[in-house]
Amino acid sequence: MPAGLVISAPASGVGKTTLTLALARAWRNRGLNVQCFKSGPDYIDPAFHAAATGRASVNVDSWAMDRGTIAHLVGRGTDADVVLAEGSMGLFDGVAARGVSGTGATADIAEMLGWPVLLVIDPSGQAQTAAAIAAGLRDYRAGVRLAGVVLNRVASPRHEDLVRRALNDAGIAVFGALPRHAEISLPKRHLGLVQAEEQAEIGKLIDEAARFVAEHVDLDEVLGSAASWSPQPAANGMNVTPPGQRIALARDAAFSFIYPHMLEAWRAAGAEISTFSPLADEAPDAGADVCWLPGGYPELHAGTIAANARFRSGLRAFAGTRPVHGECGGYMVLGAALTDADGIRHEMTGLLGLETSFAKRRMHLGYRLAALAAPMPGHQVGARLRGHEFHYTTIVAQPDTPLAVVHDATGAVIAETGSRRGLATGTFFHLIAEDR
Structure with a gap:
């Protein structure tokens, strides 16, 4: 039975994609089949997911898609060992008016599928306040469950210790802390990341990210925090008419x-x-x-x-x-x-x-x-x-x-x-x- 997990953050630019790719490749290197999805309307990240896992990734979107369509799309994870859904923007960020099955927020997908959320927290310029942010996200919506936190871009061992103690006091598990590491920074341009197919060294970059994350994050604890998931059969597939034969x-x-x-x-x-x-x-x-x-x-x-x-x-x-x-x-x-x-x-x-x-x-x-x-x-x-x-x-x-x-x-x-x-x-x- 697959284990499902949503990777999200308080905001964009915190490191969701890098952590998703690193975890996917690290678990794949251990012999696990990993399936990724992208929550929200991003047409760049799925190609990175495919590069990390060897399996095609697709978008799931609560504003544009109904539950049947989302169930149909995530059904491809049935034969995987681990299923990761990478979020967009902050965990609860969506539009003001509800769409087909939600507002487009990552939290919609987490609640709909029953997968806990792994938060990526960048505590740059703060310490104990990072725990207040994580606790606020944990308690904001009753149907969304927090698995724990990975800290990204910690400045020093002392900085990490301050943040860890505050998170522990708040009852939030810390699965690891990543120091700043320029070698795994993904290049960007005005519409987001430079596309995976334009980066000849993307495989090496993902390998380095996986090595780095495996060194600083407890992969077994993260995997143990994921929810056992039994996909529900979709009543219907995509409601799409091809533009031609x-x-x-x-x-x-x-x-x-x-x-x-x-x-x-x-x-x-x-x-x-x-x-x-x-x-x-x-x-x-x-x-x-x-x-x-x-x-x-x-x-x-x-x-x-x-x-x-x-x-x-x-x-x-x-x-x-x-x-x-x-x-x-x-x-x-x-x-x-x-x-x-x-x-x-x-x-x-x-x-x-x-x-x-x-x-x-x-x-x-x-x-x-x-x-x-x-x-x-x-x-x-x-x-x-x-x-x-x-x-x-x-x-x-x-x-x-x-x-x-x-x-x-x-x-x-x-x-x-x-x-x-x-x-x-x-x-x-x-x-x-x-x-x-």
Whole structure:
């Protein structure tokens, strides 16, 4: 029977991902099968999980997904020895208004699955106060159970002793304390961690993290704190209609932000996926019946995309007879132009009139609920789609027919409606699920 544990923290940037990867690899090195999940709308961390465990990781999201979908997704952990769900932001951080089965908070997943929480606490700039924070998190919500704490970035043995004593006095188990260790710091950029596939040394970094954590954390105590978990059969699977029978999917360093569960759901429904690389000047598969451009980092490769004539002409030819859809960065590439952070304007494919600029950064972040005013691949007029938007782009022009009426998580209407022109469609949000 698998043992389940949620890894969370009081805030972002405390070390959740590093600890998750280290524990997963350390237990894998001991011969255990480890399955990871990511709570919340993060399309980067699952690839790191897969690198650490050798098993595909997917997102579970209480705002966008119902309980049946979450049960279906976590069911892949049935044959594992250990199941780890890495949280997003702080343990109780979600949106103000409840979504399908919660607010998107990591605590929702912990309570729903009955898994205790392993807290990562960074006591930098404090000592006994760290225990007050941990105790507050322990007592905040009755249905969420705290397993214990791992301290990260402790300054000295004296510092560790002060924090440990306070946590012990509060009745909170301390499984270990990690000194500062620059060698296991994961590189970052403006949308989060640099993607796993872009890091040639990611395996060595995870190995070093596992060695370091095994040296300073009691792995047996952590494993013993996890809950025995008997997965409940899911009444249904993903409610996902593939955008086509044969999908040409852009896939490279500029186009990689698509949720793994979406690709799995498409394949499970019988779709075939053929990948191509715009950065390598490849055109979409001529035998496909739909083309999908995910988000990613087109702003880092705008000059290359603008210069790749075979990709641009091939995509235009494809869009003359078959649907093309872009999400976020993919939407920007379907547009007329993209201005990079240096103020240089690059012509994109021109299938839509959208113009975007990174010269003046403006953050767009949050859950999105879209009611389609026009069809897009896989979804008809009136469909209600749940997704997440995250980019630092100024919208210069969005002149085409709006694709949807889009609301944020509070119910407020937002201006990022997406666009439709001919057979081309685009959205700024990344699709997570469709309302049943």
